[in-house]
Every structure is written in C-alpha cells, then in structure tokens.
Amino acid sequence: MNAISPVAFYAFAGLALAFALLTVLKKNPVASAFSLVMVFFSFAGIYALLGAHLVATLQVLVYAGAIMVLFVFVVMLLNSDAPSFDLRRTPLLFRVAAAVVSLAFVVLFVRVFKNTGSFAPAGAFTREAIDAAGGNTQVIAELMFSEYTLPFELTSVLLLAGIVGAVALAKRHAGVKADERKGSANVASG
Amino acid sequence: MLPAVEPWVVLSFSSAIFFIGLFGVLVRRNLLIILMSIELMLNAVNLTYVTFSHQLASMVGQMSVFFIITVAAAESAVGLGLVIALYRTLKTVDTDEITLLKD
Numbered sequence: 001m002n003a004i005s006p007v008a009f010y011a012f013a014g015l016a017l018a019f020a021l022l023t024v025l026k027k028n029p030v031a032s033a034f035s036l037v038m039v040f041f042s043f044a045g046i047y048a049l050l051g052a053h054l055v056a057t058l059q060v061l062v063y064a065g066a067i068m069v070l071f072v073f074v075v076m077l078l079n080s081d082a083p084s085f086d087l088r089r090t091p092l093l094f095r096v097a098a099a100v101v102s103l104a105f106v107v108l109f110v111r112v113f114k115n116t117g118s119f120a121p122a123g124a125f126t127r128e129a130i131d132a133a134g135g136n137t138q139v140i141a142e143l144m145f146s147e148y149t150l151p152f153e154l155t156s157v158l159l160l161a162g163i164v165g166a167v168a169l170a171k172r173h174a175g176v177k178a179d180e181r182k183g184s185a186n187v188a189s190g
Numbered sequence: 191m192l193p194a195v196e197p198w199v200v201l202s203f204s205s206a207i208f209f210i211g212l213f214g215v216l217v218r219r220n221l222l223i224i225l226m227s228i229e230l231m232l233n234a235v236n237l238t239y240v241t242f243s244h245q246l247a248s249m250v251g252q253m254s255v256f257f258i259i260t261v262a263a264a265e266s267a268v269g270l271g272l273v274i275a276l277y278r279t280l281k282t283v284d285t286d287e288i289t290l291l292k293d
Contacts, residue, residue: 003194004244010192013203020207020230024214029222036226039207043233046200050244055236055255062259067229067266074270075222078277086219086284098216102209109205113198123248140252148253155260162264169271172278 004049012049016042027083029075033068040064051127053136197245201238208234221276221283225269232262 015038022035040063047056087095125139133139144152207230214227236255243251277283280290 004200006192006195009195009200017203017206017210020210023226023230024210024218024223029220032223032226036229039230040233043237046237047240050200050240052240052243052252052255055240055252055259058256058259059236062263063229063233067263070266070270071222071226074273077274078222078283084220084284086223086286087217089219089286090217095217098213102213102216105212106202106206106209110198110202113201113205116198123246125249126247129247136252139249140256143249143253144256151257155257159260159264162267166267166271169268169275 009046009049012042012045015039016046025087027085027087029084030072033071033075036071037064037068040068051130051136054140197241200241204234204237204241207231207237219285221273221285224285225266225273228269229262229266232258 019035019038019042023032023039026032026035040059044056044059044064047053047059130136130139133142211227211230211234214230215224218224218227236258239251239255239258241251243249243255273283276288280288282288
C-alpha cells in the first residue's frame, strides 16, 4: 500500500472543490461547463495519485473529452449561454436549507470515514503485485476479458440502446412541420 | 513536510464533492446545470470506488468505475437528447416553466 503524495493531492482537491462550487453557482452555463472540465481534470490527477492509471486516462478521454463536448455543444445549440438568474428565483429559505443539509451531511460523512476502524485484510492487488503483473492497464484488461466478460458485453448493449434513444429523442418528429418540409423531402427522395 | 494523505481524507473530499452536486440539483432551475451537477455526483462516487480499491488492494472498484463511466456517457447522451426535445417543444430549459402535466 503506497502512500498518497500530500502536496499533489491537496492541490488537486482544492482545485476540484473550488471549481465544483463555481460549476454550481455560476450564472452563465458556459462558465459552469468549463469549470466542470477543470473538476474532471483534477479528478483525473487524483485517480493517477491513487494508482488507477487507466481510470485517470478514461476520465480525461470520456469525461473531459466526450461528455463535456456534448454539454458545450448543447449549451451553444440552445443559445442559452446568456446569464440565467435561476439561482436567485429559488426561495432564500430553500437555498439556506439546502446548504445547511448538504454541509451537515458532509460533516456526518467525514466523521464516519474518520472513525471507521481498520478494513478487511488487503486483497491480492497491491501496487507491487500490479507492477509485477505488467501494470494497472494490463491487470484491468485481463480481468475485463476473463471475469467481467458478461458485464462488458452487456455494456455494449446498453450503449447501443443509448445511441438509439438519443437519436429517437433528438430527431425532429415526423408530424411536426411535415407540410412545409414536404417539398424538400420530395426533392431529396426523388 | 506534510504527512501522507490517509484514505479517509480522500473519502471525505469525495463526499464534499457529492454534496456540492446535490446542492446544485436542489437549488438550480436550469436543466443543463442540473445535469452537470449530476455528473459531479457521479464523479464523487467514482472517486470513492477508486479510493476503496486503493485501500483494499482490490481491482473490483476500478472495474466498477469503468462500467460507471460507460453508463454515465450513455446517461448524458440521453439526458441532453431529452433537453433538446424539451427545448424544441417549450423553447425553454427552465424547470419552473416545464408544467405540461399541470395545465
């Protein structure tokens, strides 16, 4: 069990906390989206510190790459990059209550995590064992295609369902504006 | 020299991020920002998995994170598709004005 480097961890954690608050509190959705990118990058750094190199890479590729591009794209597409004052419309009492409850739960969780005793005996995948077996990515790949083959295949079905669902939702419905589009459709099919 | 970071510090940090995301879901009225807050919460849970995976020297946590990231990608694609369909119908992404079932 290797120790986590404190300087790097506190730097990434501070960045992530600051940008997470900005994500939630900023008026402009574009500013929120770019704060969220910074949170994702900080999380990738923390994953790398914890020795999860493949997860760190996936975090940058999938979250900071694909998902955030999707978010920014939709924000631009909906033209909602004007500042929205939705936060101010929430009743003040409700805002204060939400903040107090969230803070209370954080305090509760910190106390629980701090006072939890020792855990179950360590498993087989210590950092030395992983290095001997060829590194984090190799170990995960071997597990994925042996022990976790069924979930892996099911994930592909889920992604297919996601693609079909997203296309079906975002597609312009056939009934809407069918009359005005009939001319161009005839030209296209002819 | 700072002492090495204990796992409970990382777990506390991820719970803080989770509840920042929950706060966002509770107080914001912009659908896009609510979806971003949900992504924050998903990331916090992922970090908890990876921390326990590190602490217990087990690979199960990191495998779960792999599948969660895939599900999160599908979720955000479908969620943003819903937002676009909603915007096309109502010309808004504000939850206060989405009252189709009320009137």
